[in-house]
Amino acid sequence: MKNAKPDLVYFSGFYSEATPFIKQLRAEMKDVKFLAGDGVKNDEFIKGAGADAEGAYLSLPSPVYTGEAYKTFGDLFEKETGIKRDASPFVAEAYDAATVIIRALEKVAQEKDGKLVIDLKKLNEEIRKTELDGASGKIKFDARGENVGGETPVSLFQVKNGAFEQLKQ
Structure with missing residues (x-):
């Protein structure tokens, strides 16, 4: 390289993986620009890479978290975990995914002879019927199972003074 x-x-x-990578990169090529995706935008990256993270660019799909569901979720998440709601990507999305699956399971799971039985076809059908104003935004699925509930803009961040600074959305 x-x-x-x-x-x-x-x-x-x-x-x-990005943490040791950028440390090695900066040791060999101090001035090269570094760009990564959503899996790297995590407070642990800055903590682990330290000064070597400075100037790094990170992009990620970023729903506009403005709804009441996000506020409620975020407040509870921070209270229960002590972690900032935006310290890592996909926290709200993971919560919504679990909510969708649990709600569908509640409708299709059955107990038979002391065992939980789940018809996967019915589970998938129930998931696809879901419409939810979730923590990450509106959720609605098309026939293929893709979330078509709303648009997701892309945000660009740069590490400046040891913190992620949003540059563009």
Whole structure:
């Protein structure tokens, strides 16, 4: 990579791998720009990489978290975990995914002879029927199971002074 003299290095992975990677990158090529996706935008990346994280760019799909469901979820999440609601990507999305699955399970799961029985076809059908104003935004599925509930803009962040600063949405 050093011989190629790139202007920018794109990293596709998660913060746990990106942390040692950027430290090695900065040791060899101090001025090369670093860009990564949503799996790296995590407070642990900044903590682990320290000064080597400075200037790093990170992009991620970022629903506009403005609804009452997000506020309620975020307040409870922070109270229960002591972790900021935006310290890691996909916290609200994971909560919504669990909510969708649990609600569908409540409708289709049955007990037979002391065992829980779940018809996967019925479970998938029930999931696809879901419409929810979730913590991450509106959720509604198409026939393929894709969330078509709303648009998701992309945000760009840069590490400045040891923190993620949003540059664009």
